[in-house]
Amino acid sequence: MSSQVKLEFDVEMTCQKCVKSIENALTGVEGVKSFNVDLDKGQVIVEGTAGSEMVKNIIEKTGKRAVLKGMGGTQDHLGAAVSIMEVGKDSVRGLIRFIQSDTDTLVIDGTVDGLIPGNKHAICVHECGDISDGCNSCGEVFTSNSSHKPAEGEFGDIIAGSDGRAEFRITSDRIKIWEMIGRSMIIHNCSSDRAHRPGQPDERISCGIIARSAGLFQNNKKICACDGVTQWDERYKPVAGPGRQANL
Template structure:
């Protein structure tokens, strides 16, 4: 059975936390490999199990083991409003970007680079479009509970151009291209991608009926008016 690497941000304050997480994952059927990184407070699991099952297992160790949330892209009056909430983060700023691909076959490792159709250096969301990636959305700020609530307004992004791509949040803050090293002009020294998701079209009322396959649990979509 195919396996996928999934990364979780897991608060860990001591070696005992590492041991608890490791004890939960050790010997679980469906887990090929895992890494518990205390310094980065993250757990990377290579597994054939669904995310919700891994999340439930991690939570039995007493740790909240998932990054999850909802992000909306809405075009209004020649602008795009990006708003949402993301839970499970370490308190503080985290980089937030649109990536070129919606391929989650290897988790956040396979979503490509920042969405950059104009081949520009990395920058911040308020920079001139000549001095930023189109996917550069700056930072979101997580509070002490691990929640980041945000609202970003961008005058360059078009929803139809980003459907099928992905968004991701990173472990560290984005320096907005102001750093002195090469990485600053590539990703803002924002570190690893710790949570990501595909940007999908949201259906209107009575459009794209959603069904769950009883045999597999897979979500099925019926495109209104589609023909085979």
Template sequence: MIATKLEILVDFGPKPDMCCVEKTINKLKSVDGVKQACFKEGAIVVETTLPSSQVLDLVTSASGKRAVLQGFGDTQSAVAMISSGSCCHGGLVGVIRFQQSPQGLIADGTIDGLPCGSHGLHVHASGDLSDGCKRIGEHYNPNNCCHGSPTDPPSSRHAGDLGNIVADNTGRATFKICDEVLKVWDIIGRSIAVTERPDDLGRGDNPQSKIDGNSGRPIGCGIIARSAGVFENPKRICACDGVVVWDEKGRPLAGKGRREGLKPCCQNHKDKVEKENLNKASPKI
């Protein structure tokens, strides 16, 4: 499996306890699949073949602190936020990150809320989520080929055919895929979807096999958008509402629940921003 670089922010505070930092680094280095780990520019940088969610869990466990993924990959990157509807009210949620490498496109993801078992994973032609996953179009297929397996040659598969992911008995699928056909710059603005059934990889007897692997309807999808690579995102606090970057984990991007339970300092920041905006909007006499 190809290694990727991760930039992980850990809530060490303004003056990191270097004993805690060293303990976290040593724990990472002891794990199979972690090639390098170091503390640089206030973040832990890890080169690993493991899915990013597993590395985040390792960092959280070793440090005892909150941790979030700040940068993914050292080349052009993208990300898709997966949900089961046009907003985030469904039970299926996840994140898939993409990075272009010399060996191919890496798709690194975790999706929760899936039925236990295998599910097809495909890049679709459209990024229209105005009606949930109903308008994302067919599989991305620039060469007008039949549906197939990601191991098939480009002439015998859709470019968007990524095979299957497997959810465990908790409903979580964690995966890291390398695909030699897709390119990250070709899929930005399109969508990626997970289906209700396994993909038969074009080998089945059903007429749908050569169309979509007889994998059924999409049950979760997301638009693929550009994202930051390692040390390409300097953000530590959201200027609009004062939510620090590690507080954003598990929160909606806006609206109800965004600021629930935040520290008073964040509320003071929000009040200050709102007051400044009000002053700017007030007519001068």
């Protein structure tokens, strides 16, 4: 199943030395198929299967600030979406992006902070984009066929590291991005008895509405319309925890 995507970053670069350092950092990285560094545009395009947060961290280890501006698949017109996980437990925050990389494959790319280290957490699309009563008003896990097991909206489990952060990249061929827009994404805390109740995740700890987002080369934003700060300052506003950026 194909899951190649292109990641578009704005990167602060001033000279060819910057370009070379980024090229050296990305060369030979597992999951990076190809890349292009454009000094004039301040832009880095990376194609492959590597997660966006991992690639961003690699670029920033060169000493250059980077902001993810867009993601796209082999057929960019198929769309992109995002869910900001900001409802539920105050300690759990995250950003999950969705790309329909081709007609058959959905890529789920996310970073979530504040999870219990080592615990399994299930991530699922739920029926309703209604967070009026927090995560409890989002309905059940989405499925177009009640007999389908697992449900189309179930993406499996993620596990946080010792710092409570989970970075993940998952693919699914059971649901399309256009079936998800306007619904909600929920992170469940799975109890130890979940093995005896498959398909029945437990406590809803964080959720967010799934909304359309910028695809590749579709985000020209330099100043956030919400708060008037530049993208370089906005990246420090907490979404997936202190110091995490949320450039949609």
